[in-house]
Amino acid sequence: MAYDVQTWINLAAYVGGGLAMGLGAVGAAIGEGYTAAQANEALGQNPEMSGDVFKSMLVGQAIAESASIFALVIAILLLFVNPSAPSAITASSLFGAGLCMGLGAIGSGVGSGIPGGQACLGIVRQPAAAGKLTTNMLIGSAVCQTPAIFAMVVALVLIFIDYSNAPLFPTWAALIGAGLSMGLSAIGSGMGGGFAAGASCEGIARQPESAANVTTTMLVGQAVSQTPAIFGLLISFVLMFKSHEASTTLSASMALLGAGICMGFGGIGPGIGNGMAAEGAVRWVARNMSHAGELMRIMLVGQAVSQSTAIYAMVISLVLIFVL
Amino acid sequence: MAIEGADIVKAAAFLGAGLAMGLGAIGPGIGEGMAAAKTCEAIGKNPKEAGLLTRTMLVGQAVSESTGIYSLVVALLLLFVV
Numbered sequence: 001m002a003y004d005v006q007t008w009i010n011l012a013a014y015v016g017g018g019l020a021m022g023l024g025a026v027g028a029a030i031g032e033g034y035t036a037a038q039a040n041e042a043l044g045q046n047p048e049m050s051g052d053v054f055k056s057m058l059v060g061q062a063i064a065e066s067a068s069i070f071a072l073v074i075a076i077l078l079l080f081v082n083p084s085a086p087s088a089i090t091a092s093s094l095f096g097a098g099l100c101m102g103l104g105a106i107g108s109g110v111g112s113g114i115p116g117g118q119a120c121l122g123i124v125r126q127p128a129a130a131g132k133l134t135t136n137m138l139i140g141s142a143v144c145q146t147p148a149i150f151a152m153v154v155a156l157v158l159i160f161i162d163y164s165n166a167p168l169f170p171t172w173a174a175l176i177g178a179g180l181s182m183g184l185s186a187i188g189s190g191m192g193g194g195f196a197a198g199a200s201c202e203g204i205a206r207q208p209e210s211a212a213n214v215t216t217t218m219l220v221g222q223a224v225s226q227t228p229a230i231f232g233l234l235i236s237f238v239l240m241f242k243s244h245e246a247s248t249t250l251s252a253s254m255a256l257l258g259a260g261i262c263m264g265f266g267g268i269g270p271g272i273g274n275g276m277a278a279e280g281a282v283r284w285v286a287r288n289m290s291h292a293g294e295l296m297r298i299m300l301v302g303q304a305v306s307q308s309t310a311i312y313a314m315v316i317s318l319v320l321i322f323v324l
Numbered sequence: 325m326a327i328e329g330a331d332i333v334k335a336a337a338f339l340g341a342g343l344a345m346g347l348g349a350i351g352p353g354i355g356e357g358m359a360a361a362k363t364c365e366a367i368g369k370n371p372k373e374a375g376l377l378t379r380t381m382l383v384g385q386a387v388s389e390s391t392g393i394y395s396l397v398v399a400l401l402l403l404f405v406v
Contacts, residue, residue, distance in 0.1 A: 184346075188353070228353075254335035258342030262399075265346030273357020280361025284368025291371045295364050298378060302360020305385045309349035309392040316345040316399045320338060324403060 005086055012091035016098020017078035020155070023102030024071020024109075027190070031064040031113020038117030042124040052130055053120050059134070060116015063141040067108040067148040067190075074101040074155045085164040092172035096179030097158035100236070103183030103264075104151020107271070111144035111194025118198040122205025129208035136204055136215050140197025143222045147186030147193075147229040147271075154182040154236050167246030173253035174244055177260025178236035181317070185232025185267025185310075192225035192275020199279040203286025210286045217285045217296055221278020224303045228267030228274070228310045235263040235317050242321065259320035266313020273306035341402040348395025355388040 039057035043050055078098055083090045119137035123130045158175060200218035204211045239260060245252075281299035285292045363381040367374050 192357075249331045249335075251331050251334035251338055255338040258339045260342075261339070262342035262346040265343070266349035269350035269353025270357075271353070273353040273355070273360075276354070276357035277360035277364065280364035284364050288368040288371065291368065294371060294374055295367060298364055298367055298374070298381070299360065301378065302356065302363060302381060302385070305382070305389065306353050306356035306360060308389060309352045309395075312392060312396045313345050313349045316341060316396070316403070319403060320342060324338065 005088055008088060008091040009083060009086050009094065012095040013078045013081055016095040017075040018098070020071050020078060020098040020102040021075035024068050024075070024105035027106035027109025028064050028068035029109070031109045031111065031116075031194070032061040034113040035060045035064065035116035035120065039120040042120045046124045049124050049127065052123050052127070056120050056123055056134060056137070057116065060113065060119060060137060060141065063138070063145065064109050064112035064116060066145055067105040067112065070148050070152045071101050071105045074098065074152065074159075077159055081159060085162050087164040088168050089163040089166060089171050089175065093158045093161070093163055093175040096176040097155040098179075099176070100151050100158065100179035100183040101155040103180070104186035105148050107187035107190025108145050108148035109190070111190040111192070111197070112141040114194040114198035115140040115144075115201050118201035122201050126205045126208055129204060129211075132208055132211045133201055133204055136211065136218070137197070137201055139215065140193070140200055140218055140222070143219070143226070144190055144193040144197060146226055147190040150229055150233045151182050151186050154178060154233065154240070157240060161240070167244065169246065169248045170253035170256050171244050173257040174239040174242075177257045178239035179260070181239065181260035181263040182232045182236040184264025185271070186229045188268035188271020189226050189229035190271070192271045192273070192278070193222040195275035196221040196225060196278035196282055199282040200286075203283055207286045207289070210289045213289055213292045214282055214286050217282050217292065217299070218278065220296060221274070221281060221299055221303070224300070224307070225271055225274040225278060227307060228271040231310055231314045232263050232267045235259060235314065238321060255320045255324050259317040262313050262320065263317040267310050270307050270310035274303045277302040277306060337402045337406055341399040344402065345395050345399040348398075349392055352388050352392035356385045359384045359388065
């Protein structure tokens, strides 16, 4: 069974496009469902507020939806892409792009839905703070989208950069590894950012005068939660742009694929953990504003420890890429 | 692509090292985050005990970290020793 290069490219692009949209739909749907569930709970408590709650639910869901719209864009690009210099490597770069975008949209979709839902509950609880809540929700869920945006950047690079001069072995593995590294590590950071943003909406509804402190703590916590996704982005850029020495051994390819898998999975846990730490801190800054500084300090210490395993994963990935 | 036995073994060790460290990092990351979240909660309720709580959090996190370190050790063994 021998196929020409174009057949392999089509195969990879179609499977990649399917994975991009299929996986990319998971997160947004869960996140939006959560928002709608909280909105219904809020309406059950106070049906009079249905107009405000409905508006806030739709805005929250629209932001969560953007992750899956990125996935849709990449999927359509993959279905109709016409590579300028088709080669066997193009097949692996297109497949990697699909994996990257599909996995990368999961976390952001789930995460962005959480602040939307909490904002709906908060508006019913504290109608006077509706403006503050909406602003905070928008900031929080926008930050949750960054991992999905990183994933889209990597997917676009994989689709449009011409790799035809690179050696097929081991570049094929580096490109799939780059997709996995960014896509998987975005899951944790997207969800973690959502936990922090959800707690901040809840906190502002409870104590509207704490809004400034709560939003600041949320942003610091979310920024730290993003770092695993940034490590993932770094490793995928190294995998995509380093010129890999030609080698037909299986081990050279697997070292690069392994580097991507290592950083990708390694970013999930710390991203979620950092988000949980931020959630705890934000929740209690709202309840005990006089100790905001202390809470932020403890949050950062806890996040630093939680981050350590992502750093181990990055070290192992760099060793796999540069030392072996 | 000529594949020899030694090459397959090396390839498996590299892939295994990536899986060991990657999957091994998930648990400690989540667990340590939970510990930090609960510590923030406790400090919010009772700020006077911040020192004790921080100490306890760090000890708890250190224990939770141990599986991450096992993963790191196994990954390094797979890369450089086996």
